[in-house]
Amino acid sequence: MFDFRYHALSLVAVFLALALGIVLGVTIGDSLVSQAQQNLREDLRGDVERAREAEAEAEAQLEGRDEALAEAFPQLAYQRLSGRDVALVSTGELPTEVEQSVEEAVEVAGGEVDSVSVVEAPIDFGALARAAGGRYQGLTGATAVELDLLGRGVGLSIVRGGSVARRLSDEAPESFRGEYLGADAVVFFRTPAESEGSPTETPADGRVRESRERFEAAMLEAMSSESVPVVGVEQSDTEPSRVPFYARNDISSVDSVDLPSGRLALVYTLDGVEDAQGSYGSKATAERALPVLPEL
Numbered sequence: 001m002f003d004f005r006y007h008a009l010s011l012v013a014v015f016l017a018l019a020l021g022i023v024l025g026v027t028i029g030d031s032l033v034s035q036a037q038q039n040l041r042e043d044l045r046g047d048v049e050r051a052r053e054a055e056a057e058a059e060a061q062l063e064g065r066d067e068a069l070a071e072a073f074p075q076l077a078y079q080r081l082s083g084r085d086v087a088l089v090s091t092g093e094l095p096t097e098v099e100q101s102v103e104e105a106v107e108v109a110g111g112e113v114d115s116v117s118v119v120e121a122p123i124d125f126g127a128l129a130r131a132a133g134g135r136y137q138g139l140t141g142a143t144a145v146e147l148d149l150l151g152r153g154v155g156l157s158i159v160r161g162g163s164v165a166r167r168l169s170d171e172a173p174e175s176f177r178g179e180y181l182g183a184d185a186v187v188f189f190r191t192p193a194e195s196e197g198s199p200t201e202t203p204a205d206g207r208v209r210e211s212r213e214r215f216e217a218a219m220l221e222a223m224s225s226e227s228v229p230v231v232g233v234e235q236s237d238t239e240p241s242r243v244p245f246y247a248r249n250d251i252s253s254v255d256s257v258d259l260p261s262g263r264l265a266l267v268y269t270l271d272g273v274e275d276a277q278g279s280y281g282s283k284a285t286a287e288r289a290l291p292v293l294p295e296l
Contacts, residue, residue: 069260074108077267081111086270087158087183088113089223091216092121092191097258098235102187105263106270111185115165115178117158121193122208123215125150131171132157132164144214151218159183159226185270186223186230188251190216190242197240220249229272233257236282243285255281265290 125141157164161182169176232246236256246253256262265280276291
């Protein structure tokens with residue numbers, strides 16, 4: 001005979017078992033998920049710690065290298081630029097730290113900074129042409145031909161010495177300083193406009209940039225045509241890097257002139273030692289840290 005009470009108790013037992021299974025399953029599942037999350041956190045924490053340790057080790061190695069190079073720099077650079085005059089040229093603001101780093105490198109190597117020329121940006125091409133005088137008088141920079149002519153004229157005068165550079169020095173003595181007797185090598189620095197390469201650059205900003213780049217390209221080409229080393233520089237913390245601009249204009253570069261390794265690279269590149277032309281420093285754009293150093 002069918003016993004309803006037995007059936008009811010059986011159903012209760014089944015439901016209790018199901019409930020217990022669900023509770024246990026959820027508990028076990030939560031425990032497993034929690035353990036997996038904990039393991040993941042520990043793995044990530046370990047990865048971060050190892051990355052920090054690797055970074056600290058790399059920084060220590062770089063500091064050790066720079067300390068060693070700082071001590072050896074006078075010997076490694078000794079007389080490399082003996083008797084040579086170097087021109088320092090900048091378009092845009094020239095940081096004091098860059099000027100001092102270049103002067104230190106050149107002087108320790110036995111050379112001398114003959115002149116420091118700063119073409120203020122944004123460039124007033126009309127004012128620059130009036131200061132240059134002579135055949136450049138009346139140029140406005142309104143056309144590519146005028147920009148090429150003015151850029152070549154300024155560049156050649158800085159390297160060769162002469163009346164144009166001296167007139168610039170007379171008209172703007174704070175921006176054009178030095179003897180301008182001619183240069184055996186050139187160090188070039190560039191400070192871009194704030195809007196350059198930015199999404200906020202307007203069409204007008206773009207035209208100003210294009211005119212400036214045209215002038216700079218003509219100036220750099222003219223200086224390089226005199227068969228003297230031309231090296232673009234920046235500091236190790238310079239952002240955005242100027243190295244791509246230097247590469248586009250076919251000049252060597254040093255991306256860390258503020259560091260001993262960068263100053264040594266600058267000396268050897270200015271010296272024009274065999275295979276010294278290239279991009280040097282510590283950034284991704286560098287081909288290597290230093291040129292191949294000749295045996296002492």
